[in-house]
Amino acid sequence: MNKSSKATVLVAEDEESLRETLKLNLELEGYEVTTADTGPAALKVVKNEYFDLIVLDIMLPEIDGLTICETIRMQHNDVPILFLSARNSGADRVEGLKKGGDDYLTKPFNLEELLLRVNKLITKNKKIKEPQAVADFYEFSGCKIDFAAHECVGKNGLKQELSKKEAALLKLLIEHEGEVVSREQILQIVWGYNVYPTTRTIDNFILNFRKYFEADTRNPVHFHSIRGIGYKFTAN
Amino acid sequence: MNKSSKATVLVAEDEESLRETLKLNLELEGYEVTTADTGPAALKVVKNEYFDLIVLDIMLPEIDGLTICETIRMQHNDVPILFLSARNSGADRVEGLKKGGDDYLTKPFNLEELLLRVNKLITKNKKIKEPQAVADFYEFSGCKIDFAAHECVGKNGLKQELSKKEAALLKLLIEHEGEVVSREQILQIVWGYNVYPTTRTIDNFILNFRKYFEADTRNPVHFHSIRGIGYKFTAN
DNA sequence: TTAGAATGTAACAGAACTGTCATATCAAAG
DNA sequence: CTTTGATATGACAGTTCTGTTACATTCTAA
Numbered sequence: 135m136n137k138s139s140k141a142t143v144l145v146a147e148d149e150e151s152l153r154e155t156l157k158l159n160l161e162l163e164g165y166e167v168t169t170a171d172t173g174p175a176a177l178k179v180v181k182n183e184y185f186d187l188i189v190l191d192i193m194l195p196e197i198d199g200l201t202i203c204e205t206i207r208m209q210h211n212d213v214p215i216l217f218l219s220a221r222n223s224g225a226d227r228v229e230g231l232k233k234g235g236d237d238y239l240t241k242p243f244n245l246e247e248l249l250l251r252v253n254k255l256i257t258k259n260k261k262i263k264e265p266q267a268v269a270d271f272y273e274f275s276g277c278k279i280d281f282a283a284h285e286c287v288g289k290n291g292l293k294q295e296l297s298k299k300e301a302a303l304l305k306l307l308i309e310h311e312g313e314v315v316s317r318e319q320i321l322q323i324v325w326g327y328n329v330y331p332t333t334r335t336i337d338n339f340i341l342n343f344r345k346y347f348e349a350d351t352r353n354p355v356h357f358h359s360i361r362g363i364g365y366k367f368t369a370n
Numbered sequence: 371m372n373k374s375s376k377a378t379v380l381v382a383e384d385e386e387s388l389r390e391t392l393k394l395n396l397e398l399e400g401y402e403v404t405t406a407d408t409g410p411a412a413l414k415v416v417k418n419e420y421f422d423l424i425v426l427d428i429m430l431p432e433i434d435g436l437t438i439c440e441t442i443r444m445q446h447n448d449v450p451i452l453f454l455s456a457r458n459s460g461a462d463r464v465e466g467l468k469k470g471g472d473d474y475l476t477k478p479f480n481l482e483e484l485l486l487r488v489n490k491l492i493t494k495n496k497k498i499k500e501p502q503a504v505a506d507f508y509e510f511s512g513c514k515i516d517f518a519a520h521e522c523v524g525k526n527g528l529k530q531e532l533s534k535k536e537a538a539l540l541k542l543l544i545e546h547e548g549e550v551v552s553r554e555q556i557l558q559i560v561w562g563y564n565v566y567p568t569t570r571t572i573d574n575f576i577l578n579f580r581k582y583f584e585a586d587t588r589n590p591v592h593f594h595s596i597r598g599i600g601y602k603f604t605a606n
Numbered sequence: 607t608t609a610g611a612a613t614g615t616a617a618c619a620g621a622a623c624t625g626t627c628a629t630a631t632c633a634a635a636g
Numbered sequence: 637c638t639t640t641g642a643t644a645t646g647a648c649a650g651t652t653c654t655g656t657t658a659c660a661t662t663c664t665a666a
Contacts, residue, residue, distance in 0.1 A: 177562070208559045231487065297641085297643080312519050313506075334626085335644055335645080337624060337626080338643085341625070341626070351625095361533060361651090533654085536653095568655075571654070573613060574615085574654080577615065577616090
């Protein structure tokens with residue numbers, strides 16, 4: 135996770151005043167906040183964007199929070215979820231945690247407490263995801279990359295300078311060698327903001343990498359595009 | 371953490387009946403439970419033994435729970451701590467979380483809820499300590515599937531990329547190995563809550579899987595169709 | 607046995623996504 | 637204030653994926 139990039143939070147809450155209060159306060163805490171006011175709206179953004187945490191009201195229009203949570207978990211998304219609920223019956227709370235929620239607060243809640251819990255959930259989850267750093271120097275099938283010097287030697291043996299973003303993206307892909315990295319993840323980590331859907335920016339960087347490192351740019355061996363998902367780097 | 375060894379929990383609570391109730395119930399859940407009835411006693415065992423979780427009453431004789439928590443954290447011990455308190459003032463809860471507690475319950479609490487939270491804290495912490503233990507990889511009778519890389523190796527030994535939907539459906543079926551997954555379930559999970567494709571779509575995906583993974587597509591061994599219900603994946 | 611329903615199969619078309627390039631924007635350096 | 641290199645955007649073409657349709661085949665129940 136890039137230090138400069140903010141953690142992202144989705145607030146799914148139908149009552150406007152509370153929604154805006156949460157948004158404002160979370161932003162003051164330094165989070166990037168997206169909001170949704172109905173169940174379907176929440177599901178839609180979750181599908182399209184990456185979040186570090188979801189604050190989810192149990193009672194939402196159209197599709198309720200518990201169902202939302204269940205759906206999200208069924209789609210193998212293990213983003214932390216913090217439930218909000220007006221009800222305070224034990225049964226309800228148990229229900230929330232069982233469905234895969236990570237924490238639970240009942241309204242009315244203390245704002246400071248919410249912020250603390252949010253922070254706790256986010257840092258905890260990040261710890262898990264923090265990938266092991268790659269050394270400053272990396273080599274694969276005849277190509278060399280020196281992250282410290284911001285330069286590389288490509289297939290043709292030519293030395294090539296790497297720009298900041300090029301280096302960051304390259305590092306990200308190499309850290310996940312053999313795995314697909316989604317566009318959302320890339321934007322989140324390298325760029326530090328949420329999705330701008332019609333951007334061809336990432337493609338252009340990949341294009342460059344292929345020029346530097348691929349013998350045949352049309353049939354990439356190292357920089358694969360996985361349609362609908364993202365890109366994958368393979369060492370050999 | 372060794373699978374065969376139980377997770378260990380320290381219950382620091384001065385009221386005897388509650389302490390014993392907790393001990394009993396946690397042991398029934400399969401935890402190894404140690405108890406302490408005063409602040410100093412709790413600090414002492416924490417110093418000498420390893421725990422996966424501490425259940426800590428805020429009001430303890432001699433040294434209160436918040437101070438205990440602070441002391442433990444100062445010793446760079448990040449064992450999860452679940453606070454118990456009779457008070458329900460927001461300030462108090464905030465205090466607990468600030469001092470480094472991981473969760474908070476107010477008495478009287480629902481026992482099942484406590485057990486769920488205990489379980490959540492313990493598993494969460496383990497995840498951090500065993501990074502990536504569960505590989506996103508599956509193998510059955512000569513075929514290999516790598517969900518992280520979005521690719522598979524089929525019966526013929528050929529590598530094959532998996533598209534988004536293919537991967538999602540495959541994962542679903544494999545997770546339910548040996549069970550029938552209904553068409554409705556498939557639609558709900560793979561396609562989402564309201565974008566149902568109409569007719570022969572699922573069949574076509576199954577068709578592909580059979581091409582990839584079955585020696586004889588006419589007599590499938592792995593991807594069975596259960597008439598009137600759905601599909602079933604069998605490993606061998 | 608046979609009608610009716612569910613599934614298998616393949617071809618096709620529209621949608622969605624990516625590759626590529628030309629151009630715009632921006633910030634830092636000169 | 638200009639230059640320059642890096643990055644972002646938009647257009648468009650090319651590609652792949654996915655859902656649909658049509659028809660064949662298999663199964664089930666009457």
